[in-house]
Amino acid sequence: MKSILLLVCLLIGLNAHAEGLAGQVKSFIEAQFADNANVTDVKVQLRTPASRWPQCELPQLSLPQNARRWGNISISARCGQERRFIQAQVQVMGHYLVAARGISAGSKLAAEDLKLKTGRLDTLPARTLTDSGKAIGAVSLRNISPGQPLNPVMLRRAWAIKAGQAVQVMAQGNGFNISGAGKAMNNAAAEDSVRVRMASGQIVSGIANSDGTIRITL
CATH class of the missing domain: 2.30.30.760 (SH3 type barrels.)
Structure with missing residues (x-):
């Protein structure tokens, strides 16, 4: 009976620890987008089993410099001299720019050529534009279809x-x-x-x- 109670307590402790760390990781990831007005929602799904997480209550969390902030990422969690990596999938909803109509190569983009769309930013090509100021006045280097996400490789400054x-x-x-x-x-x-x-x-x-x-x- 004592062994069963001990096992139950151990499982409860592990679950509480995992829930606590999961909340910390979620808060850490959400903070990465705190200054991004284009982001509307962030979801974090942890992939690393709780048994492989660091055991301290407040691990020091960090991401490598210039690392991606969404998609499948690896978060460093340090407890003193112990360092482990937590794998997570980060889904980010937000606004991004698409062509409001067909744009011919060589055209100078105006505000009416653009519109904002809301969707999963983490599934879009890298560097998809979210700021119309970086597109208005630029010249298209190729034909762009209506609804196509805009990317700096498609444009050059006038x-x-x-x-x-x-x-x-x-x-x-x-x-x-x-x-x-x-x-x-x-x-x-x-x-x-x-x-x-x-x-x-x-x-x-x-x-x-x-x-x-x-x-x-x-």
């Missing part, structure tokens, strides 16, 4: 300057400003580096502004 274009170069230094004319030697989006052949034949490098001018800081 050129502020094109190779061969006549440009105005403005150099700024401590207490002086100098301007001159030249021709751009490469395409560049705003804030990209661009090389310019000046009227004198000298080649300089600067940063493209959104208005098509080039700035050089001396």
Whole structure:
């Protein structure tokens, strides 16, 4: 009888321990998305048996730097010198961008080309866009079908300057400003580096502004 009671108590203790750690892991994962307004719900399913979990009440949980935060992941759980890994599946619901209509290659995207959709973010291709600011004004590199999730590999930023274009170069230094004319030697989006052949034949490098001018800081 005593052995049965001991076994029951042991099982109850294990279950309580597992439930406690499961809650800690869930809270830890949810915290990874606390600042992401696009995420609406997070579900965590633990795959590692409780018998292989660390035995302390409050293990130190962590994820490798730059590791995925959803899908099948491995969480480090440290108790003093003991370190174990907990396998989990993380499902994340949230908003993401899709094409509101068919978009032809070479088209510059406008707000009406985009719409937000809600679904499982963890099942989408890596780097699927959730911020319309990163798509509006960009140029499509391929034909995009209606409802297709948008991804940075499909887009490029619009050129502020094109190779061969006549440009105005403005150099700024401590207490002086100098301007001159030249021709751009490469395409560049705003804030990209661009090389310019000046009227004198000298080649300089600067940063493209959104208005098509080039700035050089001396």
